[in-house]
Amino acid sequence: GEDVEQSLFLSVREGDSSVINCTYTDSSSTYLYWYKQEPGAGLQLLTYIFSNMDMKQDQRLTVLLNKKDKHLSLRIADTQTGDSAIYFCAETYSGGYNKLIFGAGTRLAVHP
Amino acid sequence: DAGVIQSPRHEVTEMGQEVTLRCKPISGHNSLFWYRQTMMRGLELLIYFNNNVPIDDSGMPEDRFSAKMPNASFSTLKIQPSEPRDSAVYFCASSFRLGGGNTGELFFGEGSRLTVL
Numbered sequence: 001g002e003d004v005e006q007s008l009f010l011s012v013r014e015g016d017s018s019v020i021n022c023t024y025t026d027s028s029s030t031y032l033y034w035y036k037q038e039p040g041a042g043l044q045l046l047t048y049i050f051s052n053m054d055m056k057q058d059q060r061l062t063v064l065l066n067k068k069d070k071h072l073s074l075r076i077a078d079t080q081t082g083d084s085a086i087y088f089c090a091e092t093y094s095g096g097y098n099k100l101i102f103g104a105g106t107r108l109a110v111h112p
Numbered sequence: 113d114a115g116v117i118q119s120p121r122h123e124v125t126e127m128g129q130e131v132t133l134r135c136k137p138i139s140g141h142n143s144l145f146w147y148r149q150t151m152m153r154g155l156e157l158l159i160y161f162n163n164n165v166p167i168d169d170s171g172m173p174e175d176r177f178s179a180k181m182p183n184a185s186f187s188t189l190k191i192q193p194s195e196p197r198d199s200a201v202y203f204c205a206s207s208f209r210l211g212g213g214n215t216g217e218l219f220f221g222e223g224s225r226l227t228v229l
Contacts, residue, residue: 042223
């Protein structure tokens with residue numbers, strides 16, 4: 001079955017880089033996504049990567065995809081206090097439609 | 113666009129009462145999803161609709177839960193009777209169906225925080 005796993009917590013110092021890791025099971029996922037959830041809010045798409053790509057860069061964000069190991073990572077450069085949030089990795093379900101399977105979320109805490 | 117609109121934002125009720133959560137998806141989207149978020153279980157998919165038709169309700173925890181989508185612009189999630197373990201944040205999300213250039217991105221509402229005493 002589908003499963004997405006992430007570490008639950010990450011603490012970094014302001015200005016450092018953050019790396020959030022994720023493993024998934026469905027090798028036929030078309031897209032993989034990173035969503036961000038701020039306190040009291042819904043999830044918002046941060047970035048996504050198409051399954052035939054290895055890397056995608058978007059300003060401070062770098063997504064790396066290792067399809068062989070089914071590993072996805074999100075790197076945030078120059079992490080700021082405003083980046084403190086929960087980050088969810090998600091894969092598309094191979095059974096059709098665009099049902100997304102989410103990980104448990106990684107809580108990123110940024111301290112001075 | 114106003115985004116996905118959910119109501120109520122907060123609800124406190126007593127065990128045994130009926131709860132109805134409402135969702136208005138983004139106009140033009142043809143898929144709608146109900147998720148539940150708790151500390152213990154994270155984000156769980158309860159049910160999703162495509163073109164107003166329920167596709168998969170295997171995530172609905174019990175018969176006490178039901179969802180409807182009478183038209184493309186409205187959906188409800190009902191819990192009857194409610195129990196304390198139903199306390200959670202319930203999210204509605206909508207999207208275009210994956211494919212044809214669409215990335216399948218889900219647009220989430222702000223959520224309905226339910227507390228059952």
